Amino acid sequence: MGGWKRTHSCGALRAGDAGKTVTLMGWVFRRRDHGGLIFVDIRDREGITQCVFNPGDGAEAHAKVQGVRGEFVLAVRGAVAPRPAGTENVKIPTGAVEVLARELKVLNDCRPLPFQLDSEGDAEVDETLRLKYRYLDMRRAPVLRAFQVRDLLCRAVRDYLHEHGFLEVETPFLTRSTPVGARDFLVPSRLQPGSFYALPQSPQLFKQLLMVAGFERYFQIVRCFRDEDLRKDRQPEFTQIDIETSFLDRDDFLPIVEGLVAAIWRRVKGVELALPFPRLAYDEAMARFGSDKPDLRFGLELRDVSALFVGGEFQAFAQVVGGGGAVKALRIPGAGSMSRKDLDDLTAEAKQAGAKGLVWIKVTAEGLNSPVAKFLSAVQDRLLSLTGAATGDLVLLVGDAPAVAATVLGRLRIDLARRFKLIPVDRDVFAWVIDFPLVEWNAGEKRWDAVHHPFTAPRDEDLPLFESDPGKARAKAYDLVLNGQEAAGGSIRIHQQSVQERLFGLIGISKEEARARFGFLLEALEFGAPPMGGIAFGLDRLAASLAGQESIREVIAFPKTQKGTCPLTDAPAPVDARQLRDLGIRVVEGADPA
RNA sequence: GGGCUCGUGGUGCAGCCUGGUUAGCACACUGGACUGUCAAUCCAGAGGUCGCGGGUUCAAAUCCCGUCGAGCCCGCCA
Numbered sequence: 001m002g003g004w005k006r007t008h009s010c011g012a013l014r015a016g017d018a019g020k021t022v023t024l025m026g027w028v029f030r031r032r033d034h035g036g037l038i039f040v041d042i043r044d045r046e047g048i049t050q051c052v053f054n055p056g057d058g059a060e061a062h063a064k065v066q067g068v069r070g071e072f073v074l075a076v077r078g079a080v081a082p083r084p085a086g087t088e089n090v091k092i093p094t095g096a097v098e099v100l101a102r103e104l105k106v107l108n109d110c111r112p113l114p115f116q117l118d119s120e121g122d123a124e125v126d127e128t129l130r131l132k133y134r135y136l137d138m139r140r141a142p143v144l145r146a147f148q149v150r151d152l153l154c155r156a157v158r159d160y161l162h163e164h165g166f167l168e169v170e171t172p173f174l175t176r177s178t179p180v181g182a183r184d185f186l187v188p189s190r191l192q193p194g195s196f197y198a199l200p201q202s203p204q205l206f207k208q209l210l211m212v213a214g215f216e217r218y219f220q221i222v223r224c225f226r227d228e229d230l231r232k233d234r235q236p237e238f239t240q241i242d243i244e245t246s247f248l249d250r251d252d253f254l255p256i257v258e259g260l261v262a263a264i265w266r267r268v269k270g271v272e273l274a275l276p277f278p279r280l281a282y283d284e285a286m287a288r289f290g291s292d293k294p295d296l297r298f299g300l301e302l303r304d305v306s307a308l309f310v311g312g313e314f315q316a317f318a319q320v321v322g323g324g325g326a327v328k329a330l331r332i333p334g335a336g337s338m339s340r341k342d343l344d345d346l347t348a349e350a351k352q353a354g355a356k357g358l359v360w361i362k363v364t365a366e367g368l369n370s371p372v373a374k375f376l377s378a379v380q381d382r383l384l385s386l387t388g389a390a391t392g393d394l395v396l397l398v399g400d401a402p403a404v405a406a407t408v409l410g411r412l413r414i415d416l417a418r419r420f421k422l423i424p425v426d427r428d429v430f431a432w433v434i435d436f437p438l439v440e441w442n443a444g445e446k447r448w449d450a451v452h453h454p455f456t457a458p459r460d461e462d463l464p465l466f467e468s469d470p471g472k473a474r475a476k477a478y479d480l481v482l483n484g485q486e487a488a489g490g491s492i493r494i495h496q497q498s499v500q501e502r503l504f505g506l507i508g509i510s511k512e513e514a515r516a517r518f519g520f521l522l523e524a525l526e527f528g529a530p531p532m533g534g535i536a537f538g539l540d541r542l543a544a545s546l547a548g549q550e551s552i553r554e555v556i557a558f559p560k561t562q563k564g565t566c567p568l569t570d571a572p573a574p575v576d577a578r579q580l581r582d583l584g585i586r587v588v589e590g591a592d593p594a
Numbered sequence: 595g596g597g598c599u600c601g602u603g604g605u606g607c608a609g610c611c612u613g614g615u616u617a618g619c620a621c622a623c624u625g626g627a628c629u630g631u632c633a634a635u636c637c638a639g640a641g642g643u644c645g646c647g648g649g650u651u652c653a654a655a656u657c658c659c660g661u662c663g664a665g666c667c668c669g670c671c672a
Contacts, residue, residue: 030632037629050632070622087630095632112623115605118633119621125605128664181672201672228671352597352668453672562665 001025002105004075011047015096017080022099024049025107027139028072030118038065040101042074045144050089050098051076061104071110071117071139077103127553132567134558143554149268150543150555154221156267157241160260166217166243171206173199173223179509179517180454182226185236193584199225202536204453205521207244208493211532212524216246221539230562232551233485233541237560241542243490244534250476250492253533254432257480257488261430268546271428277480279432286403290328290410292436295484296429298422300413302406303329303387305397314375316357320399328398328405331387332416335394336362336369346412350398355408359397363389414484428545431481438462438475439507447508452477454503455521456491457533463499466506476533487542490535497525 006025013022026044033039038053055062057078068074078101089095114133115125117140130137137143158168177184177198184198200206202224210218220242227236245253255276262273278296285294288301306326309317317327338346343360350358361376362369363384368376376383389395396412398405417423438458439448448470450456457476458466465473476492494500500522504514514522540552553559560566580587 030634032631032634033628034631034634035628037631039631039634041632052630054629056629084630087632089632091632112604116622119606126601126664129605178672182670204672226671229669231671232666234671450672456672561663563663567664 001075001107004077004105006075009046010042010044010049011093013049013080013094013097013099015082018082018097020080021077022080023075023077024051024099025075026073027110028068028070028074031068031070033066038062040065040068040074040076042076043139047094048092049094050083051078051101052098053101053104057100058102058104061101064104064106065101068106069110069112071113071136072106073108073110075105075107076101128561128567131553131559131561134568138557146543146547146549146555147557149547150539152268153264153539153543153546156264157219157221157260160263161217161219161243164217164256164259166219167215169210169215169218169220171200171203171210171220171222175200175206178205179513180450182228185225185227188583188585190582201226202240203242204455205518207242207534208455208521208529208532209524211244211246211493211495212527212529214246214530216530217244218534219243230560230564232553233544235540235552235556235559236564238552238556239539241488241537241539242534243536244532246530246532248533249531250434250478250533253492253535254478257535261480261487264542264546265428273428273430277430277432279434281435282433282437282474283435285433286406286410290406290408290413291484292433293479293481293484293486294410294431294433295414295417295423296431296481297424297427297483298417300330300332300417300422302409302413303331305329305383305386308379308382308386309399312375312378314372317397317399325400326402326405328402328409329383329387330396330409330413330416331389332394332396332420333390333422334392335416335420336364336392338362338394346396346416349415350396350408350412353408353411354404355398355400357398358408358412359399361389361395361397363391363393363395365391428483430487433479433481434477435459435474436477436479437471438473438477438503439470441471445508448506450503450507451475452489452491454507454509455493455500457494457499458503466502470506478535480535480537482542482545485541485545486538487545488535488537490533492531492533495525495529495531497522497529500525 004023007023010024010026024042026042029041029043029048031038031040036055040051040053041048042051053062053065076099078099080097081100083096083098113136115129115136117136138147174187174197177186177196181201184201187197187199189195189197203220203222207218222240222242223237224240225237228234230236243257245256258275258277262275265271265273280294282292285292287304288294290302304326305328306321309321309327311322312318321327346360347358359372360370361373367373368380370376383395387395396409398408400408437451438456440451442449452475459474459476462473478490479486480488494503501511501514504511540555543555544550544552547555549555558566558568565571
């Protein structure tokens, strides 16, 4: 840089700096060439400053800047001057001043860009192209801002947890495959041919071992890997805030987590959250919202209207209720205007979600408008009062097993709330969902599966249910829900080896298999494991939410596409035959991935 | 594995439904003019396998089939 030193950032200069000689370094954001006078907006991470190239201030600099184009890297030296009256730019913080360029160094040139970085309109650049040139995409202020939010989030987490006695510990990425959960990413071992490491789906087992080690409070901001299909909120590698503590029961632990969330919101958004967060039992969340991660920013609660149909003339519902099922109702205010086609689509959606059918009722001034209106006349008044429906509203009914009816309407609740813009987007609503079932029946495999993971402790009083009625046993598990998304999930762990073995027995993992897969954990539990529990946040989702982004790709530096590829590096890619030989691996041509 | 949407100069879009001029517009790019602009302006210019393959037709960006890529969703994700 020829001995030049940057004296200020491009966001620093104000009216009070007039008269100073400064050196700015950055990229050419925009260039306005008036022939005799050339304006260059120079940009760095901190902002934009207008530089004026006037032959009278620096003839050589003015000559040089004629060849300068967008995104050239410049060093500009000159005097700060207040802008002539009437030419100030109120849109940028440095708009009161400009730099009268005396000297110019072109530190680097730049090819014509694959897409514009300075567009102010709503022209969206194709995302694959953005990712292929992510380093250019990231020069754009909104993209940078998302990463600054993520940085602030991480700092808030580290500061808060360190203040509360948590120790930051790293755990292995090369570990062993476990039988539960998502598909593992495998890494072949060269030194142990035929054996594989697995990348961790989460540091679950390690953090429990750290508790056995007596570290008492651990956290880690850690990458996790799951080889499953991608979504806008799911990447094959993602980041968790992983936390584990000893000697705390649920009600001691959750307030610590609430404090963490409050610290994050304070730091990133300057918002003071109301604590504690409300708690909903799983059963209640399902009954009222048809979801285990209800969006509580709006109402539209489900109602149970089973009683109206007992033995009634509407045979379909009468049979459902008679057979132990339920009829649930969802009222959407103002949705009575939906067309027949919209309602047909809605019915298709309900069926896709598992319902046998969907009953829709438009409430009009003349009465109920519905394909099954003739069956409803007897219960019309009670239906309207139970649901609170009024003229112009739409009421949806699903009769099925209680869980199915609730889930279907829960999905329609979200869909319709979005469609009719009933969701206030200007606030964040948190809630805990607690008392999850411990296990659920897997009809396909004819066995019980752990709902959370197999190290989750049952509520003490539910332990006897293992033998009598496992489906009724509730877990010491908790999810933190933010605006209808799962922000974090965790549990109090089983810390006694005998209980752990009983649970493995219940979910059909034999003693031998358990010993083979995580005997190391079972053994550790025999050496004085303390009571322990923890939680893990999805950091990317949290960051996306804080940055006001829909997709976590916006807060991941170099994310993958939906097919798991990286447009920038073209990963994944074939490797040399030599590398495969070292690993003892042969690629089967035409192999059909299941 | 399945459903829906999209693919047109470097970028963002129009044209496609209803096949038929030289595929149009804006930005970027190149050359020129211009001393107060800030999405500078004005003049001129260059730049297109209409994702790819096949079919229908006298004729395909346009209609049909297949395929590839991207996005959203379902399944999947303890």
